[in-house]
Amino acid sequence: MKKAIITGGTGFVAGHLANSLINKGYTVIGTTRNCCPELHFKETFEILKINYDDVDAWKRLLDNFRPDEIYHLAGQSSVSESWKAKVSTINANLVNTINILEAIRQSEVWESVKILTVGSSEEYGHINDLNAITERTPLQPISPYGISKASVSMLARQYSKVYKLNIIHARPFNHIGPGQSLGFITSDFAKQIISIEKGLQAPIINVGNLEAQRDFTDVRDIVEAYVRLMEGGIPGEVYNVCSGQPKSAQSILDSLIEVSCVSNGIEILRDETKLRPSDYPCYFGDYSKLKQETGWEPRITLTESLKDILDYWRTHIK
Known part of the structure; x- marks a missing residue:
């Protein structure tokens, strides 16, 4: 062993x-x-x-x-x-x-x-x-x-x-993925969306730079x-x-909202405190x-991952 x-x-x-x-x-x-x-x-x-x-x-x-x-x-x-x-x-x-x-x-x-x-x-x-x-x-x-x-x-x-x-x-x-702490893009978005689902937050999501593309x-x-x-x-x-594959923060947010139970009527507000002192527009890697x-390749699709992240927050927001 x-x-x-x-x-x-x-x-x-x-x-x-x-x-x-x-x-x-x-x-x-x-x-x-x-x-x-x-x-x-x-x-x-x-x-x-x-x-x-x-x-x-x-x-x-x-x-x-x-x-x-x-x-x-x-x-x-x-x-x-x-x-x-x-x-x-x-x-x-x-x-x-x-x-x-x-x-x-x-x-x-x-x-x-x-x-x-x-x-x-x-x-x-x-x-x-x-x-x-x-x-x-x-x-x-x-x-x-x-x-x-x-x-x-x-x-x-x-x-x-x-x-x-x-x-x-x-x-x-x-x-x-499920279990990631706040301070990271998908967790920050997902927690706000589930809080809206549960009626704990007004239908407003605070965001940073949505144009940046990441892997x-x-x-x-x-x-x-x-x-x-x-x-x-x-x-x-x-x-x-x-x-x-580069994906924009905007596309991540759109996908999370789409697979949630509150796909309509959410207002997006830019939060200047969430912006970094330096950033770059597009950033993605080569894993060849x-x-x-x-022999490794990614197996879990982005949609599957985002659904699991939402489910994680559904069970952790009371």
Whole structure:
């Protein structure tokens, strides 16, 4: 039976990943800095509180549990929040990664364990054309979050080449799916729509920039890509995880309203506080490298994902 550690174990992606791994027969431990919120995951998913600054504590965990795989998901995941909390974003995403990789390097499992570091499409930052972004696209991050994740990818490459750790780096584009917290586009829209459905909110939806186009992939497809990368990815390499299809925020909102129970009479208001200091009009990826080496392709349609997100909020808004 394989063993896996998922850092950031109480997060949105970690819950879906843990369920996927457990269904495949893994023993899973999740780690968190703040223990422990109510979880809606399998009871066999153990959560441990750990100080992410404590290299010795990480080393003890690795030597005792002896994982086959480590999925490093922990960090600050909001681009907009990174503009308000630059130092804590760098600490959460970069410094904590250094501590974990140092612990792995010093552990008894350093030769055998497979490690997935998770970056972001925000690493690419400013792009010079409107073509699909490949792994060869230069990194020009423009947000504090993007800078932190680009630094993680460089760190992963260094530890792979210098210390021979088995590290693969994933660059996922926009995640969506049931269970995602507020502060992300589909959750923000869906919560407002369901509040209108339940009569808890006037038929008005506050939005940011609706013209921007992004590449959206369901979280359940994304975690399957992570598992495939552990099985067939090449250590030291970087892989985009995306749908390859740009969709505007306007089309996402229209689709959510269309499949809801309040498809008429909603007023859309622009909220200036939801705009980012810097943005780009169209941003989408190319996942052909991931497909070629692992066979992965996205399976869940956008419509299916949006319906599941609405259903999630229907059960969580009382």
